[in-house]
Amino acid sequence: GESVGLHLPTLSVQEGDNSIINCAYSNSASDYFIWYKQESGKGPQFIIDIRSNMDKRQGQRVTVLLNKTVKHLSLQIAATQPGDSAVYFCAEIPANQAGTALIFGKGTTLSVSS
Amino acid sequence: EAEVAQSPRYKITEKSQAVAFWCDPISGHATLYWYRQILGQGPELLVQFQDESVVDDSQLPKDRFSAERLKGVDSTLKIQPAELGDSAMYLCASTQWGANEAFFGQGTRLTVV
Numbered sequence: 001g002e003s004v005g006l007h008l009p010t011l012s013v014q015e016g017d018n019s020i021i022n023c024a025y026s027n028s029a030s031d032y033f034i035w036y037k038q039e040s041g042k043g044p045q046f047i048i049d050i051r052s053n054m055d056k057r058q059g060q061r062v063t064v065l066l067n068k069t070v071k072h073l074s075l076q077i078a079a080t081q082p083g084d085s086a087v088y089f090c091a092e093i094p095a096n097q098a099g100t101a102l103i104f105g106k107g108t109t110l111s112v113s114s
Numbered sequence: 115e116a117e118v119a120q121s122p123r124y125k126i127t128e129k130s131q132a133v134a135f136w137c138d139p140i141s142g143h144a145t146l147y148w149y150r151q152i153l154g155q156g157p158e159l160l161v162q163f164q165d166e167s168v169v170d171d172s173q174l175p176k177d178r179f180s181a182e183r184l185k186g187v188d189s190t191l192k193i194q195p196a197e198l199g200d201s202a203m204y205l206c207a208s209t210q211w212g213a214n215e216a217f218f219g220q221g222t223r224l225t226v227v
Contacts, residue, residue: 032214043118043205043218044157089156093214101147101170102216104156 008108015114019077023090023105028071030092034102035064035075038087047075047088077110085112116140118219120206126225132194135222138187139208145169147216148181148191149205157205163189164211196226 013019025033031052036044050057050064050073057064063076073090087109091102119138127133139146144165149157160179162170165186174181178197183189193200203223207216 034215036218041220041223043207043221045218046215049215091156101149101159101162102157102214104158107154107156 009106010109010111012111012113013080015080015082015112017080019080019084019110019112021075021077021088021108021110023073023075023108025071025073025090025092025105026103027092027094028068030094030103032093033064033066033073034091035062035073036089036091036104037084038089038107040086044089080110080112082112082114085110116217118206118208118217120204120219120222122222123220124223124225126227127196129198129226130195132192133196133224134190134192135204135206135224137189137191137206137219139189139206140217142210143208143217144186144211145209145213146183146189147207147209148189149207151203151205151221153202160191160204193224196224198226200224201226 034049035047037047038044048059048062048064050066055066061078065074087107089107090105093100121136146163148160150160151157159173161174161181163183166183179193181191203221205218205221207218209216
């Protein structure tokens with residue numbers, strides 16, 4: 001599968017490969033994180049979330065990993081499909097501020113070729 | 115499935131003109147956000163409402179932007195006068211009170227010419 005150690009703005013993979021998208025967050029006090037998927041011309045769509053008291057959470061074909069030591073978040077997509085092509089953003093919320101607006105990181109454009 | 119509704123989807127306006135965007139959040143969502151997203155970047159908060167009250171408008175350019183949510187339900191974002199640099203996607207999002215996951219609308223793509 002394709003892996004990116006540092007944040008890169010684009011990631012190209014073949015259909016069926018596993019994709020890993022990375023995100024560095026800014027606030028060590030943040031305790032809630034979300035990954036969003038944004039298709040061209042549409043609003044961001046929720047994929048998966050994780051709280052800071054966890055280091056891993058799995059969904060359907062997606063896994064989010066959280067490394068608080070280095071303030072790093074990753075999204076793993078298994079068996080990537082053409083429909084996964086989109087821009088992916090991580091977002092964070094500072095601790096004890098539920099309802100506070102999300103702070104978005106830099107996006108990664110995932111391109112899946114068949 | 116409940117959605118955040120925004121209109122119009124696309125808007126082209128000349129600089130110095132006024133423009134307005136409308137958002138209807140998911141029913142029952144007390145918190146409403148307006149974000150601006152410049153092409154190639156992540157969304158950035160403009161203003162946050164809790165019911166009809168502004169919670170955070172620190173990033174709203176108040177000399178030209180205004181937002182209101184008079185009855186605590188739908189909201190309007192206005193720009194007057196529009197400038198070329200205002201060309202962007204304007205996204206509305208809503209959450210239940212105290213929740214973290216924000217649900218986004220399809221956005222309004224503004225082009226200022």
